[in-house]
Amino acid sequence: MTKLFDLLGKQTLFFDGAMGTLLQEIGMAPGEFPESWNLSRPDDIKSIHRAYLEAGCHILKTNTFGGNRVKMAEAGLSVEEVVKAGVSIAKEAAKGFENRFVALDMGPTGKLMEPLGELSFDEAYEAFKEMAIAGEGAGADLCLIETMSDTYETKAAVLAVKENTSLPVFVTMIFDEQGKLLTGGDIPAAVAMLEGLGVDALGFNCGAGPEQMGKLLPQLLDCTCLPVIVNPNAGLPVSVNGKTVFNVNPTEFAHEMEKIGKMGAWMLGGCCGTTPEHLKATVERCGGIEPKPLPEPCRTVVSSYAKAVELGEVSVIVGERINPTGKKRFKEALRENDLDYILREGITQQQNGAHILDVNVGLPEIDESAVMAAVVPKLQGVVDLPLQIDTTNIEAMERALRIYNGKAMVNSVNGKAESMEAVFPLVQKYGGVVVALTIDEEGIPETAEGRLKIAEKIVKTAGRYGIHKRDIIVDALTMTISSGPDSALVTLKAMELIKKELGVKTILGVSNVSFGLPKREIVNSAFYLLALEHGLDAAIINPNAEAMMESYFAYRALAAKDPQCGNYIARYGGQDSAPKTQAAGRLSL
Amino acid sequence: MTKLFDLLGKQTLFFDGAMGTLLQEIGMAPGEFPESWNLSRPDDIKSIHRAYLEAGCHILKTNTFGGNRVKMAEAGLSVEEVVKAGVSIAKEAAKGFENRFVALDMGPTGKLMEPLGELSFDEAYEAFKEMAIAGEGAGADLCLIETMSDTYETKAAVLAVKENTSLPVFVTMIFDEQGKLLTGGDIPAAVAMLEGLGVDALGFNCGAGPEQMGKLLPQLLDCTCLPVIVNPNAGLPVSVNGKTVFNVNPTEFAHEMEKIGKMGAWMLGGCCGTTPEHLKATVERCGGIEPKPLPEPCRTVVSSYAKAVELGEVSVIVGERINPTGKKRFKEALRENDLDYILREGITQQQNGAHILDVNVGLPEIDESAVMAAVVPKLQGVVDLPLQIDTTNIEAMERALRIYNGKAMVNSVNGKAESMEAVFPLVQKYGGVVVALTIDEEGIPETAEGRLKIAEKIVKTAGRYGIHKRDIIVDALTMTISSGPDSALVTLKAMELIKKELGVKTILGVSNVSFGLPKREIVNSAFYLLALEHGLDAAIINPNAEAMMESYFAYRALAAKDPQCGNYIARYGGQDSAPKTQAAGRLSL
Numbered sequence A, B: 001m002t003k004l005f006d007l008l009g010k011q012t013l014f015f016d017g018a019m020g021t022l023l024q025e026i027g028m029a030p031g032e033f034p035e036s037w038n039l040s041r042p043d044d045i046k047s048i049h050r051a052y053l054e055a056g057c058h059i060l061k062t063n064t065f066g067g068n069r070v071k072m073a074e075a076g077l078s079v080e081e082v083v084k085a086g087v088s089i090a091k092e093a094a095k096g097f098e099n100r101f102v103a104l105d106m107g108p109t110g111k112l113m114e115p116l117g118e119l120s121f122d123e124a125y126e127a128f129k130e131m132a133i134a135g136e137g138a139g140a141d142l143c144l145i146e147t148m149s150d151t152y153e154t155k156a157a158v159l160a161v162k163e164n165t166s167l168p169v170f171v172t173m174i175f176d177e178q179g180k181l182l183t184g185g186d187i188p189a190a191v192a193m194l195e196g197l198g199v200d201a202l203g204f205n206c207g208a209g210p211e212q213m214g215k216l217l218p219q220l221l222d223c224t225c226l227p228v229i230v231n232p233n234a235g236l237p238v239s240v241n242g243k244t245v246f247n248v249n250p251t252e253f254a255h256e257m258e259k260i261g262k263m264g265a266w267m268l269g270g271c272c273g274t275t276p277e278h279l280k281a282t283v284e285r286c287g288g289i290e291p292k293p294l295p296e297p298c299r300t301v302v303s304s305y306a307k308a309v310e311l312g313e314v315s316v317i318v319g320e321r322i323n324p325t326g327k328k329r330f331k332e333a334l335r336e337n338d339l340d341y342i343l344r345e346g347i348t349q350q351q352n353g354a355h356i357l358d359v360n361v362g363l364p365e366i367d368e369s370a371v372m373a374a375v376v377p378k379l380q381g382v383v384d385l386p387l388q389i390d391t392t393n394i395e396a397m398e399r400a401l402r403i404y405n406g407k408a409m410v411n412s413v414n415g416k417a418e419s420m421e422a423v424f425p426l427v428q429k430y431g432g433v434v435v436a437l438t439i440d441e442e443g444i445p446e447t448a449e450g451r452l453k454i455a456e457k458i459v460k461t462a463g464r465y466g467i468h469k470r471d472i473i474v475d476a477l478t479m480t481i482s483s484g485p486d487s488a489l490v491t492l493k494a495m496e497l498i499k500k501e502l503g504v505k506t507i508l509g510v511s512n513v514s515f516g517l518p519k520r521e522i523v524n525s526a527f528y529l530l531a532l533e534h535g536l537d538a539a540i541i542n543p544n545a546e547a548m549m550e551s552y553f554a555y556r557a558l559a560a561k562d563p564q565c566g567n568y569i570a571r572y573g574g575q576d577s578a579p580k581t582q583a584a585g586r587l588s589l
């Protein structure tokens, strides 16, 4: 596939347009499986492909959109046969053309995933795997996972392709006009997950015309560093005589696509309702658009199925309560497999203002890996916050990262070779923002400079695994001030130094600072405030502790990060507002 | 008196020794007033002076120690006659000697001051004034106020001399071996007040031998920038056959005085039990000691009668509760002259941890000046904290500063010419650390740089009044964040900038930051913590508000300013120590 990547970014590339629309025109009956035509009417498929090639399209989508075992079982067809035929027809069609590519097309299974529906993650994975293997075997140049409306199913598809083939993976998803997936996810959430999984290009398809997609495109371009694909329908669907039609004509379509290309999409094509005429007009109008350079990856983002959380813009709160350490009741719940208890801890923390939830279910006497695999999807069923997978058990970490719906925070890696060798491959494969602790084989350095050195080593090693530093968030390690008077100062200094020198984000487990002291929240909330002032990007705290949240909201109001003190007033305005302290009126000169 | 100041600091100077001891030896009966000899046996006095002059002493103490109207009324003698005779005899004696000076000697009245005793501040003042006028009239070269054991009586004496004569004023006080005055004051407190009043030299006399004074001397040298006098007794008193004797012999005395001179005392002499032989030996042994240069004034100190509070070393808490602004009950108390209410506010704040108490009794409908004059001494009767005299009424300010026992904080001056012209003369005369608000005729600048400019102007103008910048503490003005989002940031920036550029201390009225917001203490305590982190030297806060004190104690513990978290644990250790938040055990790798 060097050829496709040689062209990508050098010139605007064109996907083809609709297949189904054209098949209906030449007689496909309602309810018929389009994929069956690969076997029954290959020449018709081939001539549609040829029409798109003649229109100037570079990438053909094979007629395999629904060619997965879930749908094909219903059709009574063999996945392997349908897929191989679909790829072969396209390759046949492309013979004699230069710089044309065949994308194995995979649409959704059509079933809802657990827990909403019945399709398990593994079943989805297997379905896509089967297609991918067949498609690669038949000579596809890449795989296009398209029209996806569920990030979770998309993740299964991406992993299936990446783990079983060496095909490049392009993904396009279907958003509504508000930029939401059917499952509620938004663009930044989807992008975070897809970039984390290492797809090669991503974008929009179907569900809207070029005008609507053009409106959503800036949001997409703002949050991705990957090449963008835009494959709109020929407008919004209109019902004419009981038939669904799309009535943006080729000229109008091409006109809108030109704007999209100029905004920065590298690949343009069509979906429902588009025809070779639409694509021909688009190629003519947009063929000369020079692709804009891609932005450098810089933002540090984690996501759930629903939303993305960027670390750094506003300091982020990672709720620390799902953790059995020192909690008798929590340990009991784990031993008794009382997941409801854990889910309630999650819900409470979200209600109290956490942005991310730490999930630690480590207890020597339980099967951490199994519990982790049970807790993660259930938690995602009740809270829509991104999770931080917190474990030293690498098996548990991998199981959690695999089934997590989104791009997780991973806690943690450290400067020991053993840790980096185990954790980095998982982060590279599943995506994630990994918490890097400044400790290594020689322990925790007493100085800020020593901790910087370890952080530097971790960032460098991560780079060798293809992990960008934006996906590393360094924890300079909070030690208790009851053991050493300087320990808080050293931590703050290390945090600032690491942030400045390495340009990475920072995180701290705040409450360790007060270990061994009475009334720990007094020290914790003060240390949290100082850390915020020194630029901390994320704090692992107890969001149920009001003093901690007070530090957070007061800091934001004081530091001009809360316009009109709006969040502060929203949180505290309803409470007794009689000030205990009066202004001493010292300015009344 | 240029002559004395020409020598001072160029060579070690010598006071003479005891007078009373020698008079007893030549027949003064127990109970007899030594001052009566000025009239009855002037030649005996004169020959004692001559003996000291011949021993090499530069400064004679006139035989007027008890020559004040309180004691002379008892003796049936005229103050004017006794003092004039005393000065004249010494001047006579010194004729023919070069570089010899006559110090009008004034000891304490012997009566306790109000409220402990019956002597009012004004009565003490009048007694010393009478002596000072007579002494200057008779040709004294300076005034030595000595053997003082009460700062308040000392203040009356210093003001009496400075306001009614142009004599230089030297003051020596009598401390016990623990460095305490009879009234409980310590050395830094006494020094702060005396330096504030503008005395020319200060030191120790009587009460102890040179060995004991030598042990206290480093403390004195550490806290004063003035020339130091040490006039010890000839050892500690011993009772021999019912007679009090001092048995450090001249050689031993001179040996100890040499250490004292080398430590940095510029003027050496003797008190009870010392003789011309002691002084002769001392002059011989110490005459060659070269005076050390005086330290630059740098510390910012206020004091009560009991103790000094240095601003800056540890950030200082100024209790804001004695202020009627916005307090209905307080206003009632003022209108009803219910001083007990105010005193209780003072006591509570001291108990809760204030270091200084703001005193504001301004209410349009009351005689602020009279109330201030009543409140200040009463407050000093129940709390031993330094006070901050807080008023815009210049008459009230002067009355308060005059009768205040110590060196007060003065709130406030600002950059308006009118304000500086009214306030600076008072600060110059009575001493004090003055709060300088960064506002002037054009209002409060919106930028940190604008506030710096005003602070600069204030410091410069103060200098023309002889007020050192160490006695200016700049308030960069806290504005509420509810009106402007940047206001807290600007205040913190201005505070840091002013501190750095001008080298002055800083203070803030913290609670203004939250004006107009709900749950103000949340914002106040957070802003307080940020201000501490940015180097705030003093904060005007409500010490009864636990959240504020929590910021204070937590900050100190976190910033390594509370060894072993001792103060933190002392304050919070007794309370429920079950931490609401558990350490998440994140370091247990």
Ligand SMILES: [Zn+2]
Residues within 6 Å of the ligand: A205, A206, A207, A233, A271, A272
């Ligand atoms: Zn479509």
Ligand SMILES: [Zn+2]
Residues within 6 Å of the ligand: B147, B205, B206, B207, B233, B271, B272
């Ligand atoms: Zn004496």
Ligand SMILES: [Zn+2]
Residues within 6 Å of the ligand: A533, A534, B533, B534
């Ligand atoms: Zn700072």
